[in-house]
Amino acid sequence: MRDAVWITGLGACCALGQDAETVADALEQGRSGVRLQPGDAAHGVAPFPAAAVETALGAAMPPAQRNLYDRHGLMALQAADEAWTQAGLPAQVEHPERAACAWGTGLGGSNSLQQSYTEMLTRETPRIHPYTVIRVMSNSAAAHLAIRYQLQAAMLAFSNACASSAQAIGEALLLLRSGRAEIALVGGSESMLNHGSVLAWRAMGVMAPPDAQDVAQSCRPFDDGRSGLVLGEGAAALVLETASHARRRGARPLAELAGYGHSVDAVHLSRPELAGQLRAMRAALADAQLNPADVGYVNAHGTATEVGDAVEAQGLAELFGVRGVAVSATKALHGHLIGAGGALELVATVQALRRGRVPASAHVRKSQLGELIDLVQGGPREIAPRALMSNSFAFGGSNVSLLLRPV
Structure with missing residues (x-):
């Protein structure tokens, strides 16, 4: 073991x-x-x-x-x-x-x-x-x-x-x-x-x-x-x-850092690819020996680009079910730290797990994508101590998913 x-x-x-x-x-x-x-x-x-x-x-x-x-x-x-x-x-x-x-x-x-x-x-x-x-x-x-x-x-x-x-x-x-x-x-x-x-x-x-x-x-x-x-x-x-x-x-x-999934789209230098993102998330779940139903929250990559957010929302809905998991994007508040973004968002996700509350996705005024994902809005939301995921999707086609769970 x-x-x-x-x-x-x-x-x-x-x-x-x-x-x-x-x-x-x-x-x-x-x-x-x-x-x-x-x-x-x-x-x-x-x-x-x-x-x-x-x-x-x-x-x-x-x-x-x-x-x-x-x-x-x-x-x-x-x-x-x-x-x-x-x-x-x-x-x-x-x-x-x-x-x-x-x-x-x-x-x-x-x-x-x-x-x-x-x-x-x-x-x-x-x-x-x-x-x-x-x-x-x-x-x-x-x-x-x-x-x-x-x-x-x-x-x-x-x-x-x-x-x-x-x-x-x-x-x-x-x-x-x-x-x-x-x-x-x-x-x-x-x-x-x-x-x-x-x-x-x-x-x-x-x-x-x-x-x-x-x-x-x-x-x-x-x-x-x-x-x-x-x-x-x-x-x-x-x-x-x-x-x-x-x-x-x-x-x-x-x-506990329980799972890691990494995939490469190998399709385009800057356009996100649904299949690649799904492969990374599924690989992280398999690595942690977890099922989608075990995940209670996803800190999304969520860059606020037109295509990027739409592809990510579609992937989350396909993997977790329509509005099947709580989702928020903290880049709305701390900006996009590019290479450091994944680390900062994982720290935020660890803090959410410790506190039992996930942060809201700020500045959302109206969202059609909210019909696909359970977007946390209006303030932090209490969560049960389940597994949490943090996603980072990059130019060049690299996709990384990290999974946490309580100890």
Whole structure:
């Protein structure tokens, strides 16, 4: 019989707050982190809605050390520190060779990359920052975390668009089950609210304009008037342990990470595919040895794009039955963290399981898709302690489903 994998620590840093409890409170209260960002008229960037982290990062760190980090790396450090502390772990693990790190990011050091290009293109004699390469590389945050906590068993760095951190978490689950490690620090971080990135997303036609009634409600997943995604930034971290390792040190489990499903559409670079999403969800259920009826809630990918939400709602209805499972999309409040989205949404789902209440899908004014799915609206809903699912579906066709259940 395989050893169960427990979640023993959570950490979060995003526009809703600087810790996992504050983020969960904001989701329950329906408090949006989306604000109007100023843009840059000189470069054709109109003001845009986004969920930005407004507090200082790495303020206590010596400047020479802080210079090693891109912005998303500083967020990773903050979220990881909270998760590590909650798990009750020492500053460095007792057996480093049995501890791993698995981290996801979509664009890695996007801000450092733009800084470098700006320097190169605007100055006659550019002075590129000497740490640009190590800030920009996609494994930068993972490497910082491995060094900080001496995680020597493995470093898994995933850059798989919007599925990056969810896949990192799932693959870490397999790593622990295989016996190659007994503890893993997992999650993801993303910060791409620079003007180059915003222009690129806008050029695709998938970014929502500022909502005419209320900018904070610009992201409206599953609403009939949805107009696209709103970018967010931040990080989320979880500590995973084999149940036997956690028991030996007297750790308290927050939930069991029970199932992982991953599929690839292999159809289109940006158009979601129903069959691929269903394969991922069914694979997660099979991995956890659960049936659809065992799942009481799904934290949907829910980006508020016209086609994406429609395909996802159809898939949920096909798997769980029409209005067969409670569904909400927290991106309405914290924005789309791209590579870090899956980790933040899993943290939100763990918090919902612990509290016995799932957050509502905010800003829904009218929804025909609500005829297909049981969309949680108007406030949090109490749930029985059953299995909960979190979905991440990415450009490139990667689909990841993660399943939790109480311990």
